[in-house]
Amino acid sequence: MPLRYSTGAVRDYVGPGCGGPDLPLTIPEAAFFRYFYSLAGFQLFTRWENGNVWGSDFRDGTDLDPSGGSDVPEIYFYTGHGNCQSPPTATSPDFVITCGNFGTPNTVNIGRSSRWGNGAGNLRFAFIDASCPMDLVSLGNNWFPTFQGLHVAVGHSGTASADTLDSANRGALFAAYTAGSFSLFPHLSVGDAWMAAGTIDIQSGCCAVAIAAGNDRNDAIDRRQNERVSDNRSDPTPNWFAWRWSCG
């Protein structure tokens, strides 16, 4: 049974009055992600854009919505706005910010609201291409609790002046490196691929971050370094976390 994946891409923020500038490259970025994942044989679950991506998709309790919840598939790629503090502290929250037709509020406080892999949840890989959704200083508060079966997550750490740029190539290359879709492409682990692709189109000082949970220290480190989306590893018990980062 092939793994299922979803993409959620939000371009339109201004028209619906959600604040923040529009992000025109998110739509092609998600399309490129799907191109490589479908080529590799992964099964598309949902591919929502703009107002069809809802904040509730990322909140525990509603993230199993069969029409697009992020905890239904095994892999979710989100591209859109997040939020950066300048500078973040250990208690600063991390965010996904949608602009949905339903499922409000649009602002999702990841540490407080997101839990992946718990109950009937399936998510193994959370790929969050947004503004500062994974600040290094607050990983313990914001990301450790989200791992309830989740294997590996990727995002960025930064500030308002060390942020990600809207980019089609970042998600495209990350997908091409991780999907294993083509024999003459390197097939990288999630962590390696994000270190190579996550540093594309970011401002100086912004960092690509990949974090994994593990049953013990060695397991967490092994997943951080080596786990590929196609490995079909079992869900870890999140006793340990290991993360890596590289900064532009």
Add this chain to the structure above:
Amino acid sequence: MARPRSGDYSDRGEARATRNLAARLNIRLDREARHSAEANFVGIRSERVLFSRRTDSRTYLVHRNDFGLGSALGAFEGNDKALYDRGRVIMKALGIPTSERGQQTVIAERHQAAEVAGESGEIRMGEVERGGRFATIQRDIGGLQVWSSRFVLALAKDGQIGFMELHWPEIPSPLLEEARRLQHMVKRRWKPPSYRNGKVESVEPGIIHSPALSFVMDIYPAIRVIYGSTSKGRAGKKAALYLDRHGKPVPIPRVGEMPYEERLERSRS
């Protein structure tokens, strides 16, 4: 460059040229490594090593599964200069013009781990440790940034290539001319368009193109305008517009022939 020897354009000649190039780059191939061609790529791969190149672009990829911290071949321990030096030798061997080397950076990865104690939930943080390093070189043609080109290199402990992405396509001269025209416009105080909820942070002339791992090669000269958010405390990712001489967005370089996707509307469950 992987040119066949004196007009030998046969499969065997192509395979030999690719193997010779690998040898020049000190890429140690396994005995069982096989040459193959698929889509716009040709290369040699075994269980442990991949070396491939594009047939439509100056693009080379190398990956060894057995390199990196904790792996059989380990990670490079030399200094940054030694890493750059090796990179420059590789670029020269692959015919990359010296004059196009732009900003050079060594990106040093960092690692950390933490235990979450069972009942108390107390977090015991480990020390920050050094991870692998990779050299990156950006592309700059006389002040024109080629944002989608890059050279990324990580080495094994013994100095052989562990990972490499060299994507440096030839830019057709009419496109370079147009990029120069955009450069001229920017120097003459070209005014970027206003953008709702965004304030201009930078304006640069340059070129965008399809990424290294792709099946087509689209190239567009563009002025890149980066907009920071003006909305208070929210919505941070920065908009980046790639505009032509008329201030209109250029097409987004593709990765392949994109399939038609029907527009969907989601209804509340």
